[in-house]
Amino acid sequence: MNMRTQVGIVGAGPAGLLLAHLLDRCGIESIALEDRGREHIENRVRAGVLEQGTVDTLDEAGVGERMRRQGLVHHGIELSFNGRRHRLNLRELTGGRAITVYGQQEVIKDLINARLDAGGQIFFEVEETSVHDLDTDAPKIRFRKNGEAHEITCDFIGGCDGSHGICRSSIPAGVLNVFERAYPFGWLGILAQSKPPSEELIYCNHPRGFALFSMRSPEITRLYIQCEPDEEIANWPDDRIWQELELRLGVDESIRLEEGTILQKGVTPMRSFVVEPMQFGRLFLAGDAAHIVPPTGAKGLNLAASDVHYAAEALTGFFKRQDNDAIPAYSDKALARVWKSERFSWSLTMLMHRFPDDGAIAARFQEAELDYLMHSEAGLRSIAENYVGLPLDFAEDRPAGARLHAMQAGAGR
Numbered sequence: 427m428n429m430r431t432q433v434g435i436v437g438a439g440p441a442g443l444l445l446a447h448l449l450d451r452c453g454i455e456s457i458a459l460e461d462r463g464r465e466h467i468e469n470r471v472r473a474g475v476l477e478q479g480t481v482d483t484l485d486e487a488g489v490g491e492r493m494r495r496q497g498l499v500h501h502g503i504e505l506s507f508n509g510r511r512h513r514l515n516l517r518e519l520t521g522g523r524a525i526t527v528y529g530q531q532e533v534i535k536d537l538i539n540a541r542l543d544a545g546g547q548i549f550f551e552v553e554e555t556s557v558h559d560l561d562t563d564a565p566k567i568r569f570r571k572n573g574e575a576h577e578i579t580c581d582f583i584g585g586c587d588g589s590h591g592i593c594r595s596s597i598p599a600g601v602l603n604v605f606e607r608a609y610p611f612g613w614l615g616i617l618a619q620s621k622p623p624s625e626e627l628i629y630c631n632h633p634r635g636f637a638l639f640s641m642r643s644p645e646i647t648r649l650y651i652q653c654e655p656d657e658e659i660a661n662w663p664d665d666r667i668w669q670e671l672e673l674r675l676g677v678d679e680s681i682r683l684e685e686g687t688i689l690q691k692g693v694t695p696m697r698s699f700v701v702e703p704m705q706f707g708r709l710f711l712a713g714d715a716a717h718i719v720p721p722t723g724a725k726g727l728n729l730a731a732s733d734v735h736y737a738a739e740a741l742t743g744f745f746k747r748q749d750n751d752a753i754p755a756y757s758d759k760a761l762a763r764v765w766k767s768e769r770f771s772w773s774l775t776m777l778m779h780r781f782p783d784d785g786a787i788a789a790r791f792q793e794a795e796l797d798y799l800m801h802s803e804a805g806l807r808s809i810a811e812n813y814v815g816l817p818l819d820f821a822e823d824r825p826a827g828a829r830l831h832a833m834q835a836g837a838g839r
């Protein structure tokens with residue numbers, strides 16, 4: 427079967443679904459393809475911290491209603507060193523901005539519902555997806571569904587198929603520059619039916635390694651423990667998980683770790699990865715297809731959202747204003763923000779984790795850095811404004827004072 431659309435989208439994760447939705451609002455048609463089933467992607471637990479800009483984008487796109495009702499708005503986070511906790515007041519430090527805790531799988535459900543309600547096309551459980559003729563005006567996507575072969579002729583293709591997708595690897599050899607760093611540890615991620623120990627996220631640097639105490643709702647806690655990158659999950663029975671979390675949190679009377687049923691656990695290796703440029707011919711890469719961050723700064727999902735904001739802007743310029751310069755500008759615009767989030771995720775990872783073989787001096791460096799950051803207005807503000815997310819137009823050439831003013835003016839929108 428042959429089909430035609432303006433933008434063919436490979437992958438129905440946050441990047442692909444939000445791109446389809448933003449394009450639809452500008453009157454640009456698309457077809458999205460997803461190799462997993464709808465139920466699978468609607469229940470896949472991954473990220474859960476939304477930057478202010480992501481919240482604003484979802485709101486402005488008309489898919490923020492349930493997020494506004496059920497999301498948990500946080501105005502602070504805590505950094506803990508050896509059991510001593512320091513609070514960062516995000517609201518005061520960023521002129522009123524905040525983060526919202528709302529699971530990625532909930533964002534996915536909202537976007538799928540919005541697409542299908544608007545008559546949008548998403549093909550789930552497709553197989554053998556491939557992309558062709560990327561450097562022509564009529565790139566194509568081929569796939570199989572229920573054993574039948576299909577081809578979509580497009581004006582553009584959105585490569586939103588995550589880090590193991592086929593779009594990035596379909597770009598000819600020699601076009602992409604690859605930047606990569608693997609960290610010598612992974613995160614054991616745990617989802618548990620228990621009240622989170624605090625209303626805000628607690629990032630812990632402890633001699634035994636990093637831990638993060640987060641949540642998905644007031645009854646469901648999301649926990650992470652620094653572990654070996656190739657850790658066997660069998661090494662982590664539930665009792666050991668709770669014991670280790672308690673040690674790394676350094677529980678005192680103001681805080682209590684409540685044990686509960688562990689619903690899910692899994693190990694994710696940590697790496698920083700970026701390809702440049704984020705486009706080739708008529709193929710745009712967006713989200714994890716183009717870059718990976720260590721999850722310490724909670725940036726992966728948020729970068730997927732900002733990439734597709736820029737991609738939708740470029741495609742709208744092309745289709746609605748016949749602006750031919752909009753398309754080549756996409757990669758530079760997206761990368762300017764990607765690198766700032768990559769830098770922040772790397773620096774928070776370096777500050778909060780224990781590196782094997784680094785010796786006692788590394789821990790002293792970390793303690794000195796934290797002591798400096800916590801006693802410097804500039805240090806605190808730098809962490810806070812990166813954590814809540816830099817504005818989407820941050821990379822535009824404006825003096826710092828004007829940027830701060832714009833951030834404050836946009837606060838709480």
Ligand SMILES: Cc1cc2nc3c(=O)[nH]c(=O)nc-3n(C[C@H](O)[C@H](O)[C@H](O)COP(=O)(O)OP(=O)(O)OC[C@H]3O[C@@H](n4cnc5c(N)ncnc54)[C@H](O)[C@@H]3O)c2cc1C
Nearest residue numbers: 437439440441460461472473555587588713714724726727
């Ligand atoms: C296992 C895992 C755990 C994570 N945990 C956290 C976390 O705890 N905290 C945090 O902040 N961030 C986390 N992240 C990062 C965050 O979830 C990602 O940055 C975010 O999902 C990126 O969105 P995306 O749409 O670019 O990619 P994805 O969400 O990966 O979406 C890509 C989609 O494309 C589909 N696809 C792939 N190949 C094909 C194909 N050939 N044809 C059709 N469809 C295809 C995939 O099934 C998927 O649905 C995690 C990521 C992963 C992979």
